[in-house]
Amino acid sequence: MLKIGHGNSVNENRIIAIVSPDSNPIKRMIHAAADDERLIEATMGRRTRAVIVMDSGHVVTSSVGYEILAGRLGGVKDV
Template sequence: MSIKLVNIGFGNIVSANRIVAIVSPESAPIKRIVTEGRDRGMLIDATYGRRTRAVVITDSDHVILSAVQPETVKQRLHTDSSEDDEEIN
């Protein structure tokens, strides 16, 4: 099993294998998840002081805030996966 990494903005990288969800921070349930993550000490703020545009939730219950759009993170994740597939063939 190879480790795949995805850039979530500003040089911050997360293991793609650990990502459960990439969501927008706008809804009340996601805001609640962010608050609970902060209270539990499981919040990682990777926004560099910018507006939070995506919330990445991992299988270890870490909540990661990113300043790039969820769609951008998804594209980066998909691009990295397709490049790996091309290298195998």
């Protein structure tokens, strides 16, 4: 399990991507997930610093930075 802040965690085997929330395509993905009831907000009212895309189609927002989460997961993999 990957701890994503505020006592929340996600199954690391089901993560497709951990990305920054700053780009417009990611913002659109967050809004689409909210409309489809696939958004899980784990920010506890704080600023979103990472977006986690799950293999189930769910989108999880976290207030922990995406670089920190990638480090906890085992590092950043360049493609």
